[in-house]
Amino acid sequence: MHGAIKGLFFAICYPVIAVIGVPANLLVIVILSQGRCGLSKCITCYLLAIAAYDFLVIIISVILNRIGRIYFMYTVLSTTQVCRLIAVLVHSTRDGSVWLTVAFTIDRFVAICCQNLKIRYCTEKTASLVIGTVCILTCIKNMPLYFIYKPLYTIRGVPWFCNIRSTYYTSPVWQAYDMLDPILIPIFPFVLIFLLNALTVKHILVANRSRQRLRGVDNRQDPEIMNRKRSIVLLFAISLSFILLWATQVGRFLYVRIRGVDYFNSQNFNDPQYILSETTNMLQLLSSCNNVFIYAVSQNKFREELKVLVKYPFTIHRSLFKR
Numbered sequence: 001m002h003g004a005i006k007g008l009f010f011a012i013c014y015p016v017i018a019v020i021g022v023p024a025n026l027l028v029i030v031i032l033s034q035g036r037c038g039l040s041k042c043i044t045c046y047l048l049a050i051a052a053y054d055f056l057v058i059i060i061s062v063i064l065n066r067i068g069r070i071y072f073m074y075t076v077l078s079t080t081q082v083c084r085l086i087a088v089l090v091h092s093t094r095d096g097s098v099w100l101t102v103a104f105t106i107d108r109f110v111a112i113c114c115q116n117l118k119i120r121y122c123t124e125k126t127a128s129l130v131i132g133t134v135c136i137l138t139c140i141k142n143m144p145l146y147f148i149y150k151p152l153y154t155i156r157g158v159p160w161f162c163n164i165r166s167t168y169y170t171s172p173v174w175q176a177y178d179m180l181d182p183i184l185i186p187i188f189p190f191v192l193i194f195l196l197n198a199l200t201v202k203h204i205l206v207a208n209r210s211r212q213r214l215r216g217v218d219n220r221q222d223p224e225i226m227n228r229k230r231s232i233v234l235l236f237a238i239s240l241s242f243i244l245l246w247a248t249q250v251g252r253f254l255y256v257r258i259r260g261v262d263y264f265n266s267q268n269f270n271d272p273q274y275i276l277s278e279t280t281n282m283l284q285l286l287s288s289c290n291n292v293f294i295y296a297v298s299q300n301k302f303r304e305e306l307k308v309l310v311k312y313p314f315t316i317h318r319s320l321f322k323r
Contacts, residue, residue, distance in 0.1 A: 025055035057285065091145055
């Protein structure tokens with residue numbers, strides 16, 4: 001009984017994430033693409049790419065993978081060929097979203113802490129190159145996943161579902177891949193984002209104290225310091241959101257490695273390990289639909305554009321009604 005209730009909880013949560021995540025990321029893409037939020041072209045490139053990848057995460061990981069498996073089990077989505085393809089796309093879009101967040105954090109670290117490198121690195125051209133590189137590398141990195149699955153069973157010549165091949169657990173190559181994958185996502189990005197934000201905070205505190213001593217004015221009256229504070233609010237909001245929502249995934253990785261348990265558990269909602277697995281996955285997917293709220297809270301111009309966009313259908317309706 002309790003397992004059924006827990007299963008129902010997750011079955012409801014995924015449609016809710018989809019209903020929120022799809023329009024939220026589309027709003028971000030539309031607003032940022034207009035270029036009226038007062039952000040540099042470099043920052044806008046990164047935020048647009050993150051929003052696009054988060055949109056794909058919601059479509060592929062939530063709608064096709066999670067909701068499709070729960071509500072539309074015996075459809076084309078469950079055939080082995082499609083199941084393999086979805087597995088590759090799920091990991092590729094997830095990795096792309098994470099590493100673009102890392103790339104954005106590095107860009108802001110360079111802009112704030114490395115003034116000599118800022119002019120050459122923090123440009124629209126560099127941002128486009130980094131985004132393209134991330135896209136290509138994440139696809140290459142996850143292509144091997146297509147070959148680790150075999151059909152669970154075959155009915156009338158049609159292979160159904162995905163079952164991991166036994167060689168995945170015995171081959172040294174696959175074991176190395178299995179060890180490397182969680183290090184690349186999420187351990188290394190998690191540590192890198194945390195470290196870069198700590199260094200950025202330290203640099204800002206030192207710079208602000210030095211500026212206050214030189215100018216002899218209160219920080220609240222210094223326009224340069226106020227501008228600097230506003231410029232890093234967005235960075236910290238995105239980074240802290242990532243750290244909080246991915247913390248359980250990092251904890252799960254450490255738990256699995258220390259205890260020596262298996263990632264692949266049966267779908268038993270009475271099993272605490274499976275509940276932990278589903279919870280970490282759900283929080284990870286939740287991180288792909290919260291950017292619109294982060295931008296609305298941290299950026300005044302984005303908030304103004306969001307209000308205009310939300311009111312637009314009602315404005316059109318009102319004007320047509322008057323006519």
